[in-house]
Structures are given as C-alpha cells and as structure tokens.
Amino acid sequence: MSQGKLMPVEEALASLLAMADARQLDQSQELALDEARQRVLACDLVATLDLPPWPNSAMDGYALDLAHWDGQPLLVAQTVFAGRPGTPLQPGTCARIFTGAPVPAGADCVEMQENVELLDDGRVRFTQALKPGQNIRPQGQENRAGQVLLEAGTRLGPFELAVAAAQGCTRLPVVRKPRVALLSTGDELLEPGMALREGCIYNSNRTLLRHWLDALGCEVIDAGILPDQPQQTRLRLEQLQHGADLILTTGGVSAGDADCLGQVLRDSGRPLFWKLAIKPGKPLTVGYFGQVPVIGLPGNPASALVTFGLLARAYLLRIQGVGEVEPLGVMVPVAFDWARAGSRREYLRARLEQGQAVLYPNQSSGVLLGACWADGLVEIPEGRTLQAGDLARFIPFSELF
Amino acid sequence: MSQGKLMPVEEALASLLAMADARQLDQSQELALDEARQRVLACDLVATLDLPPWPNSAMDGYALDLAHWDGQPLLVAQTVFAGRPGTPLQPGTCARIFTGAPVPAGADCVEMQENVELLDDGRVRFTQALKPGQNIRPQGQENRAGQVLLEAGTRLGPFELAVAAAQGCTRLPVVRKPRVALLSTGDELLEPGMALREGCIYNSNRTLLRHWLDALGCEVIDAGILPDQPQQTRLRLEQLQHGADLILTTGGVSAGDADCLGQVLRDSGRPLFWKLAIKPGKPLTVGYFGQVPVIGLPGNPASALVTFGLLARAYLLRIQGVGEVEPLGVMVPVAFDWARAGSRREYLRARLEQGQAVLYPNQSSGVLLGACWADGLVEIPEGRTLQAGDLARFIPFSELF
Incomplete structure (x- = not known):
C-alpha cells in the first residue's frame, strides 16, 4: 500500500477554512451578557456613547479655569463628587473634585491635592506649574459614539463583555452554537465506569473533546461509541447528518481493514482523505457525509489532541465567523x-x-x-x-x- | 499627604499567598467528569490501571515471535482486532493484527503490513530486518497502576479530565467553589440597562469580574453597587462577611475623602493598605473585615484588570490549593x-x-x-x-x- 504524498499542515488548514467559509452559520440569537461568554459576536458592536461620556478628573484635587486664571489663590466654591455633577465654575473660584467626578463646565485643569496649600481663609494656593488639561480625562478618550468597538466574529471573553457593559448594553447578538455530533469508533473502547475487558481501553477522547468543544462555544451531540462495523457506521452517520453542523469522530481513520469510517466515507460520502505531514496525527480524514462535513481525528489521544487543536478547532471557530483562528505562538x-x-x-x-x-x-x-x-x-x-x-x-x- | 513607600509586586503577591495558604478551602465534593472542568482536584488522582493495560499494536501488520523465529515465511493463523483478544501464538505462525489490538501471548514483534509479502499459500514473508518489540506499545508505557497521575491542586481542563477518563473514572473529588462577594463602589456607577445620568458611567467591572471569577471556578455572590457612604458600606460588609470566602470590591480604594471602603476597613476591620509599585493599579487595598479577607481593586477598568489578573487571581487559585498560580510569561x-x-x-x-x-x-x-x-x-x-x-x-x- 503506497504511502502517497503527505499534505502539509498549512494546506490542510487552508482547505478546512475554505470549507468553513462556505458554511458559516448565519443564525444568531440575543443573549444576556452573563450568558454570552465563549460565544462569538454576530454583528459589530458599535458604541452608542462617548467613553468617558464627560470629562472627568483623574485625581483627587482641585479643578480650575487655567485659561482665565491670574495666578492668585482661589476660593473653593463647590465640591464635585463622582456621579454628582457640579455647577459651572464662577470667576475667581475653583472646585474641590474627586477621582472620577465630572469636571465642571469652565474648568480646564485639575491639580492634585498633594500640590496645593489650603489657606486659612478657605482659599487654595497652587504651588506648582500647571498645564491645560492636566489630570482631566477628556470626553471620548476611550471611544467615540459610532465607533466600532468589537467586530462581528469576536470571541467574547470577560474583557469584551465588560466593554459592552461599559456602553450600557445588557444583551448581545451571538452566532448560534455549532452543533457537533461527537462519536468515537473502535471495538476496543469502553466508557468509563464499565468493567474493563481484556484487550479494551477506556474512551478518553470523548471527555477530551466534549470539554474542549464546550469551551469553543459548541453544542455537543454525544453520539457515543460506534463499533468497527461499516453497516452500523453508515446508519449512525445517516441519523446524525440532519441535526449536525459537523460530525467529529475519533479513531477508525487509518487505512487498516478494520477502520471502517474511511470505508463508509469512500462508499457513501465524498471523502477527502488526507494523510497529513504532521506528527502526531497523520491519519486525519476530512470529507462529507451527504451534505455534512466530517472530520475524523486519529484515535490516539495525543494525535486527537494535536489535530483537534490545530485543525478542527480552527474550523469550528471559523464557521462561527471568527477571523483569526490560528494560535499566535x-x-x-x-x-x-x-x-x-x-x-x-x-x-x-x-x-x-x-x-x-x-x-x-x-x-x-x-x-x-x-x-x-x-x-x-x-x-x-x-x-x-x-x-x-x-x-x-x-x-x-x-x-x- | 505623603506618598509613602510603594510595595513591590512580589511582596504583595507573597503576602496574599501567605494569607491564602492560611485559609485553604478544606471542603470538597465529588463531581461527574462532565461537571468538573475549571475546578481544582481535591486529592491526588492515583492510577488504578497500567496504561495501556496490555501490550498493543501501534500498526496494522503482523505479530510474530521473533525470539523463536527461523526467518522463514509464517502461516497467518489468526486475526486480532482491537478490543478482541487473540489466542497464544503457535510455533510457525504469526497473527494478522490491527492498530490498537492486544498483542497475542508469545508475540514480541509487529511488522507493518507495508513490509510483508503475502504468498500464494497463505503465508507471509518478512522482507525487512526486524527488531524485538518493534511496533508494540508495551503495557504501562504511559503509566503504571499506583502512580500519581494528577496531584491535588491541579486545575482540571480537558486534558486532565481525559486522563481521568482513561483510567475508567467517572467522578472526581474537587475543592468546593470559593464564594466571592463581588461589589462595586462609586456613586457614579450605573448598571447597564439603566438610563445614563449626567456625571455617571456604566459599571463594567462587575461584568469583567463575574465572568473571570466563573472561569477560575468561583461562585459569585453578586452584591451590587454600593454608594460612597461609610455607614452603608459597613452594613453591607457585615451582611456579606458570613457567606463569603472573599469580599472583592472595585473602586473606593484611593486615599480621597470620597473613598469610603478604605475608611470602613480602617475603622472596623484590619486593613493592610498597600500602595503597590504597579501601574496601572497602585491603590489596591487588602485587609480583613472581621474574619473575611477583602481585596479592594482600583475602580479604573485597566487597573482592576491588571490587579485582578496578577494578584487576586493568584489568591483565589491558591485557596483552592493550586500550587503554581503565577502566569509563566x-x-x-x-x-x-x-x-x-x-x-x-x-x-x-x-x-x-x-x-x-x-x-x-x-x-x-x-x-x-x-x-x-x-x-x-x-x-x-x-x-x-x-x-x-x-x-x-x-x-x-x-x-x-
């Protein structure tokens, strides 16, 4: 049996991403922020607010109108707390102000409290050189209303969800979960909890992939263990093809007589057999069963891990619309x-x-x-x-x- | 107001971890593997099985008894499939064998099928030099029964859970979730969904930290937004101190007059005010309210993010028993x-x-x-x-x- 030419990893990835680009999930749903982690944003998040919405003080200190100041001590005419706007500055006065408090109209400078001297008559003397705008966070410093904050296809983690919250958002449109039918093939496989039989091993790939798929925002259709039997394999794939966006299998993909997934895809589907130039993981199978993409990972756990992490993961993120699907390294x-x-x-x-x-x-x-x-x-x-x-x-x- | 000496980040981290070491959570619970992700293992996971449990073939090929072989073609006396043990090899015979199948007793070598010649009389001729043990995965290659596979304190991700599954485990003991009372302070804060008022901003730290705490295996007690009011702050902390392993706050921790969390800790608790030599994030507060540790993060989002990620995160993992709590970088x-x-x-x-x-x-x-x-x-x-x-x-x- 000929080894054939091995396909480079980049080529396999490019083919998978081309498949994914043609099968992007086009349904979305709105979720509360608290439910949206690990999902993918379905539309651009456009800012509705300038952030900060108004100029505010970066320090505890005193706000003054530097442009019209004569250098003399100023009367403290008001105190501005965070969340409680002050009144416009009157000539000859300054405002006591706290961190995060909105800078009152007319003020263009905040001096930190460490650099002023409180006089007995209730005025403050500024002892250091002052610069216009100092210690003021200008309105819109972080973003302007109308700006795209997060693009469609962004994976939502704590930081992204916090950015949405800062705009006052309570719900976000996310791409629906990919439905992944997960099945393991191999007569040697037992589910954990069963008694060990001679010649058998426990199925660890199901656990590995269930959790990993969940972390990638997928819904797992747990299709169990399939015996090495072409007729049953075909039947199971026929049942699974309707509800699933991807059929993901482990095992049964080398060229051996007992590897019947490949055989079924050859007979009934459109196989794109790939022998990848990758170690571990060479015997990866990619194809279609009817209209449904199938990725057949090797059964060895390290091979399944590497090929899932480098290839299947990219496919599953891309059908959700994620642009950058490759790890940086x-x-x-x-x-x-x-x-x-x-x-x-x-x-x-x-x-x-x-x-x-x-x-x-x-x-x-x-x-x-x-x-x-x-x-x-x-x-x-x-x-x-x-x-x-x-x-x-x-x-x-x-x-x- | 004096700046005081800034505490180096390492020193702050060491103090936090010492606090955590003294307050390790000693309760555990058993969870199904499917529920245990992002939790921390409460006891060592000790192998109950050799893995693989028996020698098995790494290839599709032919198993023979090399030690007693005369170099002549061998009769294929049986076929061994994965999961279906064969019978002991008889002299002068070999076994057709598939990947993952148990190597029959008496065989000490597997030759891959690409390197044999099938003769017309049903025997196979071996055309390449053979080495004892080749293409056989020995019993216990991955681990021996009795070996510690995962130590107590291991964070459970897909790989770790798969290792447990490979032993036939269905449940694991995990440390109970730390209960974290999360509250934000600041009169300027509004929850997303409320109408924006002048001088106010939306609370993004609550969203940031809820999701992050969840990812770290914590249970969040959402204690809402606290006004900048010492009496109410004290009352709320009194309510929270009974159910919580940690009170985590954002905002209200700089030295300003309007920052009342620090004031309450000074008055009612045991504060360890830290001005950290860190940017962003200098005004971090750590202390106790009654018996309950309090970590007060700065209110600015980037400061909250950095101090949570580098300090509070380490604390929360350590009370769950995790040893390595610092990012590698x-x-x-x-x-x-x-x-x-x-x-x-x-x-x-x-x-x-x-x-x-x-x-x-x-x-x-x-x-x-x-x-x-x-x-x-x-x-x-x-x-x-x-x-x-x-x-x-x-x-x-x-x-x-």
Whole structure:
C-alpha cells in the first residue's frame, strides 16, 4: 500500500477554512451578557456613547479655569463628587473634585491635592506649574459614539463583555452554537465506569473533546461509541447528518481493514482523505457525509489532541465567523537537540523552564499524560534539525481553548 | 499627604499567598467528569490501571515471535482486532493484527503490513530486518497502576479530565467553589440597562469580574453597587462577611475623602493598605473585615484588570490549593522604545506582531478597549528603560483565565 504524498499542515488548514467559509452559520440569537461568554459576536458592536461620556478628573484635587486664571489663590466654591455633577465654575473660584467626578463646565485643569496649600481663609494656593488639561480625562478618550468597538466574529471573553457593559448594553447578538455530533469508533473502547475487558481501553477522547468543544462555544451531540462495523457506521452517520453542523469522530481513520469510517466515507460520502505531514496525527480524514462535513481525528489521544487543536478547532471557530483562528505562538529557545530531520511537522509536548522549551520524555502518540505535564506544543518544521538554544515556535495550550 | 513607600509586586503577591495558604478551602465534593472542568482536584488522582493495560499494536501488520523465529515465511493463523483478544501464538505462525489490538501471548514483534509479502499459500514473508518489540506499545508505557497521575491542586481542563477518563473514572473529588462577594463602589456607577445620568458611567467591572471569577471556578455572590457612604458600606460588609470566602470590591480604594471602603476597613476591620509599585493599579487595598479577607481593586477598568489578573487571581487559585498560580510569561522583543524609567512596574497592553510586542496607543488606566485589542501584558520592571528589540516579559491574557 503506497504511502502517497503527505499534505502539509498549512494546506490542510487552508482547505478546512475554505470549507468553513462556505458554511458559516448565519443564525444568531440575543443573549444576556452573563450568558454570552465563549460565544462569538454576530454583528459589530458599535458604541452608542462617548467613553468617558464627560470629562472627568483623574485625581483627587482641585479643578480650575487655567485659561482665565491670574495666578492668585482661589476660593473653593463647590465640591464635585463622582456621579454628582457640579455647577459651572464662577470667576475667581475653583472646585474641590474627586477621582472620577465630572469636571465642571469652565474648568480646564485639575491639580492634585498633594500640590496645593489650603489657606486659612478657605482659599487654595497652587504651588506648582500647571498645564491645560492636566489630570482631566477628556470626553471620548476611550471611544467615540459610532465607533466600532468589537467586530462581528469576536470571541467574547470577560474583557469584551465588560466593554459592552461599559456602553450600557445588557444583551448581545451571538452566532448560534455549532452543533457537533461527537462519536468515537473502535471495538476496543469502553466508557468509563464499565468493567474493563481484556484487550479494551477506556474512551478518553470523548471527555477530551466534549470539554474542549464546550469551551469553543459548541453544542455537543454525544453520539457515543460506534463499533468497527461499516453497516452500523453508515446508519449512525445517516441519523446524525440532519441535526449536525459537523460530525467529529475519533479513531477508525487509518487505512487498516478494520477502520471502517474511511470505508463508509469512500462508499457513501465524498471523502477527502488526507494523510497529513504532521506528527502526531497523520491519519486525519476530512470529507462529507451527504451534505455534512466530517472530520475524523486519529484515535490516539495525543494525535486527537494535536489535530483537534490545530485543525478542527480552527474550523469550528471559523464557521462561527471568527477571523483569526490560528494560535499566535511565540519563538522560544529549545533546551534539547533535535538531530533527525523529519518528513512531517512535529508537535512535541513541552514545558517552559527558565524560558526554554523542555520536552516530555515520552512523545508517543498514545500518551496523553504528557499534555497535562506540558504547557504547550513545540513545532518542529519538516526537514529541520535543532540544537539546544535554537529558536522554535511554541504554542501554549492556553491559546487553544 | 505623603506618598509613602510603594510595595513591590512580589511582596504583595507573597503576602496574599501567605494569607491564602492560611485559609485553604478544606471542603470538597465529588463531581461527574462532565461537571468538573475549571475546578481544582481535591486529592491526588492515583492510577488504578497500567496504561495501556496490555501490550498493543501501534500498526496494522503482523505479530510474530521473533525470539523463536527461523526467518522463514509464517502461516497467518489468526486475526486480532482491537478490543478482541487473540489466542497464544503457535510455533510457525504469526497473527494478522490491527492498530490498537492486544498483542497475542508469545508475540514480541509487529511488522507493518507495508513490509510483508503475502504468498500464494497463505503465508507471509518478512522482507525487512526486524527488531524485538518493534511496533508494540508495551503495557504501562504511559503509566503504571499506583502512580500519581494528577496531584491535588491541579486545575482540571480537558486534558486532565481525559486522563481521568482513561483510567475508567467517572467522578472526581474537587475543592468546593470559593464564594466571592463581588461589589462595586462609586456613586457614579450605573448598571447597564439603566438610563445614563449626567456625571455617571456604566459599571463594567462587575461584568469583567463575574465572568473571570466563573472561569477560575468561583461562585459569585453578586452584591451590587454600593454608594460612597461609610455607614452603608459597613452594613453591607457585615451582611456579606458570613457567606463569603472573599469580599472583592472595585473602586473606593484611593486615599480621597470620597473613598469610603478604605475608611470602613480602617475603622472596623484590619486593613493592610498597600500602595503597590504597579501601574496601572497602585491603590489596591487588602485587609480583613472581621474574619473575611477583602481585596479592594482600583475602580479604573485597566487597573482592576491588571490587579485582578496578577494578584487576586493568584489568591483565589491558591485557596483552592493550586500550587503554581503565577502566569509563566515568555520573553519577547519589544517593538518600542521605553525611555523613562518608572518607580512602578508597568504592565502595558500589547499585541504580538511578527513576534514583537506592540503597544496599544492609549495606556490610560481608564481605558478597557486596549485589553480587547491586545494579546497580553508587557511587563516593564521598575527603573528599566528599553530600546526596540530588547527583551521584556510578555504575559498572554490566555494564561490568566
């Protein structure tokens, strides 16, 4: 059986994103801010307010009209607290003012309280040089009404939701959740809680992906474990194709006789079999069953993790309209030598120690524990060797959620 | 009013963690794996199984007894599928075997199917040199029964939960949620949805912190907005002190006359006023009201964000038993000059572009929008200047959730 040419990771990602661009979810719903975290904004959030809505004091101090000031001590004619607007400044007076309080009309300068002298007659003397506008946060410093604050396609985290709250928003339009039918294939799989049988293992990919999908704003249709049986696989996919935006499977995607997902896609669907130039993760299957996209991840846990994190994740964010779906990564020095240039791009589970990437000792695709030990993935391009101290791209796991 | 000495960030963090160590939450609860994400493991997770539980094939191929092999073609006497154990190998035979299938007793080597020749008489000829153990994943390769897989204090994400599932676990003991009473102070604050009044602004910190606290596994007791009024502040803190593990406030912590939280803590509690050597965020208040710890964050959104992310977050993780509570960060070159050495450590909202940290143009502590634009914080130590290309620590926001 021929190995065939391996598809570079970028090419696979570009194809997946092209598929996703053609299948963007066009329904949205309005959610209360408290419910909208981890969802994707469906329309631009346009500011309805200048922020701050009025000039306010950045300090506890005294507000004066510097442009018309003669340099003499000023009478403190009012006190302006946050939330309680003062009255226009009268000539020859200043205002006691607190942080966040609106600067009264006529004032163009705030001096901090540490720099004034309180006179016995109730006036204040300014002891330092003053500049127009000092210690005043001008209206609209953060944004102007009409400005786009967050673009459609923005993932909503605490910061973005706070920006909406600052505009007085209580609800936001978000893209509906992608519905992902999740199924595992393999006669060797048992669900946790069942008694272990000889030759079997517990299904960990279901747990991995349920939680990850949830973090990416997806609704999981849990379709369980499928036996390695083409007829049943076909039947299950037929049931799932109506409700799902994506069928996501693990296992059953290598070329072996017992791998029937690929067989079913060959027979009944439109397969785009990809052997990826990626390690771990080579046997990824992408295709359609009827009209529904199918991503078949390898069954080995580290392979499922890497291919989900680098490829399926991008697909699921993109159908929600997210523009930037690739992790940034950073260049870090590696603490190891990498002597054998590979034909596949490798993603190694690694931890940062004193800023250097240190490898988990067992990089087998069957080993999941390394991902808990590690902080992220070190990327080693095809054909590259490395010496300790060389730079490589590091993708923190935290960027993949 | 004297500025007093500023406390270095490390010292503040060390004090907070010492407070947290003395107040670790000692109650736990058992949750189903599906409910346990973002919670903290209460006890070590000890493996009950070797993983894999039996030697299995890493390839589709043929299993043979290399130690007793005479180099001749072997009869294929059985086929071993994943999940369906075979029978012990008989002399002169080999087994057809698929990926993940248990290696039959007596076999010590698997040759991949691409490297064998199928003879007309049903035997297979091995055409390449063979090594003992090749393509076999030994029992216990990932872990041995009895081994600690995850330590108490581990935050549970998709990877950790999958490791538990792989052991057949269905439930995990997690530390109970910290109960955080969240309140905002300031007469200028309005909740989103209310009509804007002159001199007022919408409360965005409540939204910021609700979601962030949720992501850190906390239960939020939403205590609303408190007017700048010492008597009411005292009353509200008295009500809150019984149910809460932490009282978290925003605003009302600078030294101004209108800042009454500090005043109440001075009068009724045990304040540890800290002026931190941090920018934004100097006026952080930490203390106790009765027996309950209070962290008073500054009211400016960027200040609240930085002090919560770097200090309060660490406290809340530590009382749940998490050991490593500080973000790792990475050293990156900066794309800007930093000419004025400050007396406070600065945390600047920045984005990585071509691996370099680029600053958001407006670093005012009142501006929240920069945190949405940015990928994280660039840390500039006290007394440092930088030139473009110099390295500085970058803390991705994704590490702070």
